[in-house]
Amino acid sequence: xxxxxxxxxxxxxxxxxxxxxxxxxxxxxxxxxxxxxxxxxxxxxxxxxxxxxxxxxxxxxxxxxxxxxxxxxxxxxxxxxxxxxxxxxxxxxxxxxxxxxxxxxxxxxxxxxxxxxxxxxxxxxxxxxxxxxxxxxxxxxxxxxxxxxxxxxxxxxxxxxxxxxxxxxxxxxxxxxxxxxxxxxxxxxxxxxxxxxxxxxxxx
Numbered sequence: 263x264x265x266x267x268x269x270x271x272x273x274x275x276x277x278x279x280x281x282x283x284x285x286x287x288x289x290x291x292x293x294x295x296x297x298x299x300x301x302x303x304x305x306x307x308x309x310x311x312x313x314x315x316x317x318x319x320x321x322x323x324x325x326x327x328x329x330x331x332x333x334x335x336x337x338x339x340x341x342x343x344x345x346x347x348x349x350x351x352x353x354x355x356x357x358x359x360x361x362x363x364x365x366x367x368x369x370x371x372x373x374x375x376x377x378x379x380x381x382x383x384x385x386x387x388x389x390x391x392x393x394x395x396x397x398x399x400x401x402x403x404x405x406x407x408x409x410x411x412x413x414x415x416x417x418x419x420x421x422x423x424x425x426x427x428x429x430x431x432x433x434x435x436x437x438x439x440x441x442x443x444x445x446x447x448x449x450x451x452x453x454x455x456x457x458x459x460x461x462x463x464x465x466x
Contacts, residue, residue, distance in 0.1 A: 278325065292316055312450075317452075323430070325427065327398070341416035345412065371389065383409075392413070408464075418457050425452045439462065
């Protein structure tokens with residue numbers, strides 16, 4: 263934990279205005295790899311990485327639409343409880359070192375800012391994304407250890423086109439495990455978000 267981040271710094275992040283230039287820069291850097299299907303050299307005995315065609319967008323497409331709560335969707339608190347149970351069941355590395363933390367904030371998405379979470383993540387942007395995911399998808403922070411973050415999701419996207427938009431938001435969070443480690447083609451990562459109720463992020 264580091265120095266708490268003032269919530270006014272999170273308030274100042276306008277996601278559409280922040281993510282549009284971030285996507286333009288990301289696309290500029292990655293486009294040569296997306297358009298060249300030549301396999302990336304790998305050490306002997308290692309399977310070649312699959313080619314990543316990248317996101318199906320030439321310009322920033324906007325945020326994924328939120329999923330409305332229905333009688334069939336669980337409450338965010340139920341989804342959070344289920345996600346924590348699944349983390350314990352899978353024996354998630356590092357979870358045994360976690361401790362319960364009570365954070366004096368009105369919404370769980372501000373917990374990282376109030377704690378001054380010292381990962382390599384761009385904290386104001388990440389906290390703004392978490393606020394937005396909380397509103398749109400019923401997301402809740404359920405665990406963090408080291409530079410790893412786990413989020414439960416009560417109302418995940420159910421349509422492929424919405425998952426594509428959300429996957430791009432995940433990429434622009436700058437987390438190292440999104441499509442990069444292990445190498446995962448963007449379409450494969452996006453397809454896996456359909457109906458997925460637990461998102462994981464880590465920064466190197």
